[in-house]
Amino acid sequence: MPVHSGRLEFDTEGDGDAIDLTAGVESVVRSAGVDAGTVTVFVPGSTAAITTMEFEPGGVHDLRAALDGLVPKQGAYEHNRLNHDTNSHAHIRAAIVGPSETIPLHEGKLQLGVWQQIVLVDFDDRPRRRTVVVAVLS
């Protein structure tokens, strides 16, 4: 089976910064030159996540605000206490949202909805350089 892979690199601001990966993923799919299969998008690291959303400023703001409320930055976190760290909230959010999504391909196109983009959300509490791994199976 042919496996085509690609790596995308981004500088994020952290703190819930969301990056639209769709054009980058589509570029890997085009290079692969395949019609049918699946595309797995994965972020290495334990303080960032992959999901899909309508990538517009209001939605990005609301997702960030909702997670700020559900898993606050400040708290009696053992990860912070034991490791003299400050980003336990980022670890928790990333584990809940998850590091991977897999999107089917049909006639060479990602089967996304019209208003649906693939996004990286970086929950860490500082700017980060992130690599996203894309694997096209066909």
Place this chain on the structure above:
Amino acid sequence: MPVHSGRLEFDTEGDGDAIDLTAGVESVVRSAGVDAGTVTVFVPGSTAAITTMEFEPGGVHDLRAALDGLVPKQGAYEHNRLNHDTNSHAHIRAAIVGPSETIPLHEGKLQLGVWQQIVLVDFDDRPRRRTVVVAVLS
């Protein structure tokens, strides 16, 4: 590698309506006629999600109620304000739960637990026609 795909169509009531996809996914697997591999289930759209659960009325009620509490319908949502929309809560819930799951196949069977079904949850605030894309890789 053979890639077998299928599309399932459903009318949902929105508002957290959950649809059991298992029989439809099994039907695509049977058509594929494969023994080993994986099945990816993906929902196009940014206000619905794919997960697994014990599909019974109590569990469906509880998941809906829990998400109503965690991400309320009413709120100071920028998506709603900027786009004159009403479903920001649906976008947030869908991004957290996620649009895809991948289930291994063994001897032609989905490796689900006895009380585990594949479900579509439609968080939008109105009835929707939904397509679910199934990709069998083997």
Place this chain on the structure above:
Amino acid sequence: MPVHSGRLEFDTEGDGDAIDLTAGVESVVRSAGVDAGTVTVFVPGSTAAITTMEFEPGGVHDLRAALDGLVPKQGAYEHNRLNHDTNSHAHIRAAIVGPSETIPLHEGKLQLGVWQQIVLVDFDDRPRRRTVVVAVLS
């Protein structure tokens, strides 16, 4: 396409117990002897989930505590009432976190971050014997 699969078995304590699957998944990958592809990790059952995290005591404690707060054990749960059961919170948490993750392989290695492990989280309210299914596609 070659599909290599494996099954990992664990006894958990339930109640948010987290098990580091990474060494077991790596062992299945080594047996497969493949360089490029994807590895899907899936847990059968509707009260456990698969995600990734930095597997250290503080982070495990914090994830468990966060979910205890977001989806409490006690509540007016219909699943519990209708089925004379006690673990509705476990079903809700498992459905939100999700039962599968897919990790790309490159040069025979899982493309995880340095501090990122693949984990099973068992939300059920009693000790359980769990099987995790691993599928390597290449």
